[in-house]
Amino acid sequence: GFGGTNAHVVLEEAPAPAQDAAAPEERAWSILPLSARHPDALPELAAGIRGELAGENGPAVALPDLGHTLAHRRQHLPHRLSVVHSSRASLDEALAAVQRGEAHPRVVQDRARDAESRRLVWVF
Known part of the structure; x- marks a missing residue:
């Protein structure tokens, strides 16, 4: 603190995050975006994602988490591919x-x- 005294107290362990049982794997149609610097890298990327889906590197990843990460947390490179599933x-x-x-x-x-x-388009 301001006077040179710092203190904290841990009352109890934080609760474990609840698993959302209401979010099934079978859901409405979604799009999984993939991108790479070269078109030959897209099949390799698809193979890696299939491995993650199968749980080869640990627990299988959830589809909504995978889609969100690929859409919002990866760089969008020139060669693109989208999978509707x-x-x-x-x-x-x-x-x-x-x-x-x-x-x-x-x-x-x-x-x-x-x-x-690219060309400018006006939509009303």
């Missing part, structure tokens, strides 16, 4: 197709446009 199984199926280099109806892949090629 409604369950862990449908996501794994689409990522397996990406990993094999095959087309899939719920996978959209493209390259981000350069700043010079």
